[in-house]
Amino acid sequence: MLDFLNQNSGALTVIFAAVVMLSTVVYAVLTAFLVAETRRMRRAQTEPKVEVFIKHREEWINLIHAYVRNIGLGPAYKISFDISAESGGEGAQALIDDFTKANFFKTGLKYLGPGQEQISGFSQMTEKFDQKIESVLVFDVRYEGATGKQYQEKFRLDFSEFKGRSQIGKPHLYAIAKHLETIKSDIHNLATGFKRIKADVFDSEDRDRERKEWEEHHAEVIDKSKESAKNGS
Structure with missing residues (x-):
């Protein structure tokens, strides 16, 4: 074995060097x-990501807003908007x-920080419904990141996606808020004397009258018992 290694030491050295070089x-x-x-991850942690979407109000399905939200992990600066209609005409x-x-x-x-959003004015979908529901709007959004890198994105919002949507009942938070408002109004009316609590009052005079009636009834029962005993004898 040693003879083999000594005889082929040069070849083994070359092979070892090749393996080391390949590993390197x-x-x-x-x-x-x-x-x-790592660079991509660091960039993702500092880059902004602005999106635009449409959503109806929870408490009233016919009122619709456009939302602008930064879903990235970095702040967005110098945000500008260019809104155009792809279809829909007057709607x-x-x-x-x-x-x-x-x-x-x-x-x-x-400026729009991570997780922050802005809400547009509302649009009443019951007005010009047939035209609005067929509308397609395009939002061209431009903004910058913290490093000065510029971004541009286009959002195509198709309102026909809202066809057939309906809402049953009221959202839980909205219903809770309405009930709390009613409770607040009732408490305010009681505190200010605007309304009075309807209550039956049982005072000392009522207790005395009740005790007197009970004593009279008890005496009457005893008298009847005595009369019955006499008649029986």
């Missing part, structure tokens, strides 16, 4: 992948007019 190359490639992945224009009553759609937003 593989390690370098893996390190490069890890560095790239689409009515939606744009209603939404842009919130002035930030015209002036833009200087």
Whole structure:
């Protein structure tokens, strides 16, 4: 065995060097992948992500808003909006007019932090329903991240997705709020004397009268018992 190693030491050295070199190359490639992945993760943790969507109010399904929300982990700066109608005619224009009553759609937003959102003006879907429900709006959104990197995204909002939606009953939080408001009103009326509690009062005079009636009834029962005893004898 030693003779074999001595005779082939040169070849074994070359093979060992090749294995080391290959391992070094593989390690370098893996390190490069890890560095790239780390950079992507760090970028994802600091990048903003602004989205625009439409949603009806929980307490009233016919009122609809456009929401602007930053779902990224970094803040968004210098946000601007360009809203156009892809289809819908007068209904689409009515939606744009209603939404842009919130002035930030015209002036833009200087800052929108992670998780923050802004809500547009509301639009009443019962007005021009047939036209509004066929409308398609396009929101072109531009903004910057903390590093100054610029972003641009387009959101195509198709209102026909709301066809056939309905709501049964009232949302729980809304119903609780209404009941609390009623309780508050009742307590206020009692505290201010606007309304009085209806109650039957049982005072000392009532107790004396009740005791007297009981004593009279008891005496009457005793008298009847005595008369019955005499008649029996």
